[in-house]
Amino acid sequence: MPSKASPIHFITGSDESAVKKAASALVQKLAPGADAFGLETIDGAVDTVDAAATAIQSTMQALLTMPFLAGAKLVWLKSATFLSDSVMGRSETVADNLESLSKLLTEGLPDGITFVFSAPQPDKRRGIYKTLTKLAQTTVHDLPDLGFNAGEEEMIEWTTSRVHARDLQMSPAAIEALTARVGLDTRQLDTELEKLETAFGKSRAIEAEDIRNLVPQTREGGIFDLSEAVSRRDLPLALDTLAQLFRQGEKGVGILLASIVPTVRNLLLAKDLITRHKVPPPSQPHFFASSLKRLPESALSHLPKKKDGTLNAYPLGIAAMNASHYTLPELEAGFAACAEANQRLLSGSLNDETIITRLLIGLMARKAH
Known part of the structure; x- marks a missing residue:
């Protein structure tokens, strides 16, 4: 288990929406109101091998650059897509760059440097994943595992829990309709719940007709x-x-x-x-x-x-x-x-x-x- 004082933070998991929210909240907590000298953000949401290699190299350069005027600096590699099991993620070029980053982290960061690495949909077999979970304060946000036998009832129960967490009043028929449109896509579900809360507040009962009027219809819906x-x-x-x-x-x-x-x-x-x-x-x-x-x-x-x-x-x-x-x-x-x-x-x-x-x-x- 890494020390609580570790300057490395790894936020990951299959729930992309939750990973993004948790990473943003952590960065705000660690570097509230930070300017360009106190916070350096590298966008890891890329879709080519060259862009992934550039993002990793930029991250390493930022981690090795001392803070301005001996202050503190937070480096955030944000929403990295190249940890997933994809053609880009399996690229030898990406693997070599991640190995260099892994070596840098293992050797230790300079004083005053804090690193936040957020990556949704990770391939847990990757060496960098194993290194990060050993070195970093790791938070995993996975979609619910409803089990092999999961079906309509389990998905509705999961949606119900998210509705109740927001203290919204929603009829069973409305929850069923929302589940049919959103499924287990937490990002869309959060977006739709925010929209419904804005429209109806927390006290008005939301009905199935409201869902049909406000939530986009998918094929499943x-x-x-x-x-x-x-x-x-x-x-x-x-x-x-x-x-x-x-x-x-x-x-x-x-x-x-x-x-x-x-x-x-x-x-x-x-x-x-x-x-x-x-x-x-x-x-x-x-x-x-x-x-x-x-x-x-x-x-x-x-x-x-x-x-x-x-x-x-x-x-x-x-x-x-x-x-x-x-x-x-x-x-x-x-x-x-x-x-x-x-x-x-x-x-x-x-x-x-x-x-x-x-x-x-x-x-x-x-x-x-």
């Missing part, structure tokens, strides 16, 4: 919005989202298989469980798993499983919360209609948008009684 619209039987939202997906260049088969079929299947499975086995709809999706545990194995064998073979109850919980929007015969007919739509898409008899639009209208339009 569009697929989620369409799934949610089908679940809620919101035909206008479904058709608007479908049009947006086609404008983004999505294909009909992809939309059908990624969003509509899984949603209708889960609604059908959930409705059957509620109807046949009297399973009560949950107030929250994750509560559904406990209800399913009370059923015999014969009632569960056909339900979707995770990669490890355990029951994937969370999406079924979402479906169970929305199953009241449909009757069982409507969902049975809708699932059959999905198969027919798939055949039409493959045959090319009509254009994709017409086929999917007709499917959604047939499934979701309220029948006159």
Whole structure:
């Protein structure tokens, strides 16, 4: 373990946003209000071998240049991209320059010099990484390891923790919509949460509609919005989202298989469980798993499983919360209609948008009684 008095600070990890924030905060703490003589910053966010070599050589020169008038100086190699496992990172030229930097650090810095090295997405097999973690006060900011079996529920829980850390009021549906758009990109998540906080403050409850209006729609976000619209039987939202997906260049088969079929299947499975086995709809999706545990194995064998073979109850919980929007015969007919739509898409008899639009209208339009 390096001494707390080590003048070398290494900030790294797979969470690029957290690495950048932590490095900036540390530099401000170590050299508050420093001028050009007290702080020398070298930009390590480069994309060529030559630029990487120049950044490393400039860093070494700065570390060996004594502070002005015998004062103190902080050298910051900022956001270095050449520690990653990339063509640039594996370059022999870069490796040789990093070896020289490693040797300089091992021999010790001149008095009055402090070094901050920040590098997101590092290749931990590199010699310089091992040297820095031994010599420096090291802080690692990694994205959450949700595990091999992680899925929608774990990602939503992670997003929820970030929302709560900011003390924002956000409905479960809004958190799900935000997760679908952002995933595990902490930089984008922080940006979007700042935007939402500015727009609504900490006291106003943020709803899914607010997320759809303010957070840019990715492909995953569009697929989620369409799934949610089908679940809620919101035909206008479904058709608007479908049009947006086609404008983004999505294909009909992809939309059908990624969003509509899984949603209708889960609604059908959930409705059957509620109807046949009297399973009560949950107030929250994750509560559904406990209800399913009370059923015999014969009632569960056909339900979707995770990669490890355990029951994937969370999406079924979402479906169970929305199953009241449909009757069982409507969902049975809708699932059959999905198969027919798939055949039409493959045959090319009509254009994709017409086929999917007709499917959604047939499934979701309220029948006159």
